[in-house]
Amino acid sequence: MGGFRAPLLPLLLVTPALAIVALLFIYPLGYSVATAFQDKGGAWTLANFATAWSFYARDVGFTAIIIVLSTAIIGVVGIAIGGYLVLGTTPWAVAALAWIYRWPLFVPFIIAAQCMRTFLAKNGLMNNSLIAAGLMPPDAAQGFLDWRGIVITFVWKQAPFATLMISGAMASLDRGTIDAARNLGASRLRILLEIIVPQIRPTLMVALILSSVTMMSVLSVPLMLSGQTPTMMTVQMAYRINQHGDYGVANALGLMSYVMTAAVAWIYLRESLREKRA
Amino acid sequence: MSAVASQWRWLPRALALGVLAYVVFGPLANLLIWSFAEAWYWPNKLPSQWGFRFWEYVFRPTGRVMEALWNSIWIALLTVGVSLAVAVPAGYALARGQLPWRAVIMLAFLLPQAFPSLPVYINIARIFYEFGLNGTVTGVVLVHASHGLVFSVWIATAAFSAIDQELEQAARNLGASALRTFMTVTLPLATPGLIAASIFVFLESLDEFTGSFFVGAPEVKTLPLEMFTASMGGNYQISSITALILLVPSIAFMLVVERFLRGDVLAKVGA
Numbered sequence A: 001m002g003g004f005r006a007p008l009l010p011l012l013l014v015t016p017a018l019a020i021v022a023l024l025f026i027y028p029l030g031y032s033v034a035t036a037f038q039d040k041g042g043a044w045t046l047a048n049f050a051t052a053w054s055f056y057a058r059d060v061g062f063t064a065i066i067i068v069l070s071t072a073i074i075g076v077v078g079i080a081i082g083g084y085l086v087l088g089t090t091p092w093a094v095a096a097l098a099w100i101y102r103w104p105l106f107v108p109f110i111i112a113a114q115c116m117r118t119f120l121a122k123n124g125l126m127n128n129s130l131i132a133a134g135l136m137p138p139d140a141a142q143g144f145l146d147w148r149g150i151v152i153t154f155v156w157k158q159a160p161f162a163t164l165m166i167s168g169a170m171a172s173l174d175r176g177t178i179d180a181a182r183n184l185g186a187s188r189l190r191i192l193l194e195i196i197v198p199q200i201r202p203t204l205m206v207a208l209i210l211s212s213v214t215m216m217s218v219l220s221v222p223l224m225l226s227g228q229t230p231t232m233m234t235v236q237m238a239y240r241i242n243q244h245g246d247y248g249v250a251n252a253l254g255l256m257s258y259v260m261t262a263a264v265a266w267i268y269l270r271e272s273l274r275e276k277r278a
Numbered sequence B: 001m002s003a004v005a006s007q008w009r010w011l012p013r014a015l016a017l018g019v020l021a022y023v024v025f026g027p028l029a030n031l032l033i034w035s036f037a038e039a040w041y042w043p044n045k046l047p048s049q050w051g052f053r054f055w056e057y058v059f060r061p062t063g064r065v066m067e068a069l070w071n072s073i074w075i076a077l078l079t080v081g082v083s084l085a086v087a088v089p090a091g092y093a094l095a096r097g098q099l100p101w102r103a104v105i106m107l108a109f110l111l112p113q114a115f116p117s118l119p120v121y122i123n124i125a126r127i128f129y130e131f132g133l134n135g136t137v138t139g140v141v142l143v144h145a146s147h148g149l150v151f152s153v154w155i156a157t158a159a160f161s162a163i164d165q166e167l168e169q170a171a172r173n174l175g176a177s178a179l180r181t182f183m184t185v186t187l188p189l190a191t192p193g194l195i196a197a198s199i200f201v202f203l204e205s206l207d208e209f210t211g212s213f214f215v216g217a218p219e220v221k222t223l224p225l226e227m228f229t230a231s232m233g234g235n236y237q238i239s240s241i242t243a244l245i246l247l248v249p250s251i252a253f254m255l256v257v258e259r260f261l262r263g264d265v266l267a268k269v270g271a
Helices: A009-035 A047-086 A090-103 A109-119 A126-132 A149-171 A175-183 A187-197 A201-216 A220-225 A233-244 A247-277 B001-007 B008-035 B053-058 B064-096 B101-116 B117-131 B137-161 B165-173 B178-207 B208-213 B223-232 B238-259
Strands: B037-039
Touching: A009 B101, A009 B117, A009 B165, A047 A090, A047 A149, A047 A201, A047 A233, A047 A247, A047 B117, A090 A149, A090 B008, A090 B137, A109 A126, A109 A220, A109 B008, A109 B137, A109 B178, A126 B008, A126 B137, A149 A201, A149 A220, A149 B008, A175 A187, A187 A201, A187 B064, A201 A247, A201 B101, A220 A233, A220 B223, A233 A247, A233 B053, A233 B117, A247 B117, A247 B208, B008 B037, B008 B064, B037 B117, B037 B137, B064 B137, B064 B165, B064 B223, B064 B238, B101 B117, B101 B137, B117 B137, B117 B208, B137 B178, B137 B208, B165 B178, B165 B223, B165 B238, B178 B238
Parallel strands: none
Antiparallel strands: none
């Protein structure tokens, strides 16, 4: 067919889909930003941010640390597994690794949280099995249902996604340079870090940014893994709404989480622009 | 010595893979054990009493979990319907038409995934409240459809892009109308990709928690909401069985995804 004759028809065909994004995402997003700067009567104010900061500054910091830490571990795991899948020389080990790592890929966060809630508890299966196997003395058992549980759950669930993207990018690289470096006697670790990772950097960044935004939106994991404070911003936003009907402060916290995401995206854009110029 | 060393060379790899398997499967096995545990108290390392009592409880036809399961499946099917209804025309136009600002339009569908979604859901709930959509199946379906739109539109676009246009041209030359060509040539060829998109959207809806929590609860009971309530109430058997029900389609899809999402389509996703 070679495209439509009238440019109007394709626009009409895209309109319903775009309308959903506009009405169910862009409009509420704008609404949330506006509400963050309004008091209950609708007058413009910065009071919501003052309240949000004085109550929840520690939660904002806690969220940032959890996200950065989880994202860093996800990156390391993704590069390590992807690297072994590309450079491994033992076929059975490569096949087994490829089969094992992806199981949590489509496991929803809320189910990952339920698994970990009982697995990581002080008397959970993890400690029980380590003690039974003689790898840990019984009195060393401790629960991980705090910030560590949140990080473990995030990495467990999100690392397979990042690994899938990273190993896909690694597999499509030109084997020539890798084989040449190997023939020259370079170690596999050096090939991974100095030849492969720099080439798949854009994919790595996209995988990590998508992962960090996803983790930033999760309510179930911090709710189910840690009842302590400080906690993640999502929990405090839900609390503000459900207990106080306080949309101003909840949206001020929401705006802060947009800014944190935007900062990550800005770093990425700056990096990719610099690479294009170079 | 070297003979002995090479004999044991497989050991470190096997150990490392064993540790990874423990990390990956341990939490899942834990779910399975809990679902059959009729009594599991400290200091027992494993349940002291096993059985199907809680499975019977969950699968009672009139039980809360069954009601939530049917709700969830119904909502997920409606979400797939809404997504396909808008994604098929949009995907076809994005693949074939000369659209101005095509890259911007493609990116627009990624937006709901590129921002933290929880504050957006809070405000959707508030807006829906004024239109009487809060606590309705329609409201939940709309929220799920908007979040899954990036999968449905991008994969549909890729599926249409991967089709050889000469086949369509041949049908047109034989006298078929544009609509007939689309229905008898283009659409059937795009079907595997559209199935993949539908499965993505179905799973995304089936497993969705945060949006349903703000827009649907407590009137609309979905399976993830029911699981959350059971877990927070300390009913680990009920929540584990509910989680297992939700896991089956997720794991099944993980195992077959590559069959539907062929390489030639996958290479065009997002392009």
